[in-house]
Amino acid sequence: MATAKIDIVGPNEIPLIAELYSSVFRPARDAAFFRRRFQGRYNVLLLVASMDESPVGFFVGFELKPSMFFAWLYGVAPDQRRQGIASQLVEAVHSWAAEHGYEGIRFECHNQHRPMLHLAIAQNYDIVGIRWDPDRNENLVLFEKSLANS
Numbered sequence: 001m002a003t004a005k006i007d008i009v010g011p012n013e014i015p016l017i018a019e020l021y022s023s024v025f026r027p028a029r030d031a032a033f034f035r036r037r038f039q040g041r042y043n044v045l046l047l048v049a050s051m052d053e054s055p056v057g058f059f060v061g062f063e064l065k066p067s068m069f070f071a072w073l074y075g076v077a078p079d080q081r082r083q084g085i086a087s088q089l090v091e092a093v094h095s096w097a098a099e100h101g102y103e104g105i106r107f108e109c110h111n112q113h114r115p116m117l118h119l120a121i122a123q124n125y126d127i128v129g130i131r132w133d134p135d136r137n138e139n140l141v142l143f144e145k146s147l148a149n150s
Contacts, residue, residue, distance in 0.1 A: 001084035004049040004056065006092040011035075017046055020058040024075035038062065043069070043100065047092055049076070049085050056080040059089045064106055068144075069097040071107035074116065081115070090123050098147045105147065108140040117141065 009016070014031045022028035038044050041062040049057035057076040064070035071093060076085045097105055108131065109116045125143040133140050 001087075002051060002080075004051050004083075004085045004088050006047055006049050006088055008096070009046045009048050011038075011046075013046060013048065016048065016055060017058050017060060020048070020055060020077070021073065021075055023077055034060070037072070045069075045093070045096060047089060049089055051080065051085075057085045057089055059093055061093060061105075063102075067103040069093075069100075069102040069105050071105055074107075086115070086119055087123070090119065094145075094147060103147055104144055106142065106144045108142055110136070110138060110140055 014034050018029055018031045018034055021034075043063040045059070045061045047059040048055050049059075057080065058073070059071070059075075060073045061069055061071045071090075074086055074089055076089075093105065105125075106128075107120070107125075109120065110133070111117070120143045123145065125145040127141060128144045129142040130139045131142060132138075
């Protein structure tokens with residue numbers, strides 16, 4: 001397992017987050033997409049994972065409600081996967097959320113993103129439901145984890 005450096009970054013790094021996102025997901029998104037999503041959000045958390053001073057992964061999340069943090073996006077560059085970087089990002093989010101008084105974390109995942117489904121189960125998340133995504137015409141799996149015993 002590689003050891004990534006996980007840094008909390010601020011709004012000035014949104015272009016980097018957009019670049020990392022676009023290297024992982026399609027369609028590509030620009031910084032304006034992220035800025036719009038953060039409008040009116042409380043406790044936005046941006047993390048960047050780096051190896052050898054190069055950014056290789058990211059996390060974006062925000063408060064869903066006062067007791068629940070929403071993990072909106074995780075991503076690891078394709079050539080850096082299967083090295084434990086996503087797990088390190090998840091653990092950093094858990095620590096940050098617990099330190100900030102959140103009782104749990106929720107995220108949604110498309111069924112075809114199998115590595116994220118496996119990671120959620122390995123990190124002791126519970127499947128709490130499904131929701132229809134009208135933009136993609138498919139279901140999302142809903143996961144939650146209590147931070148009480150983390």
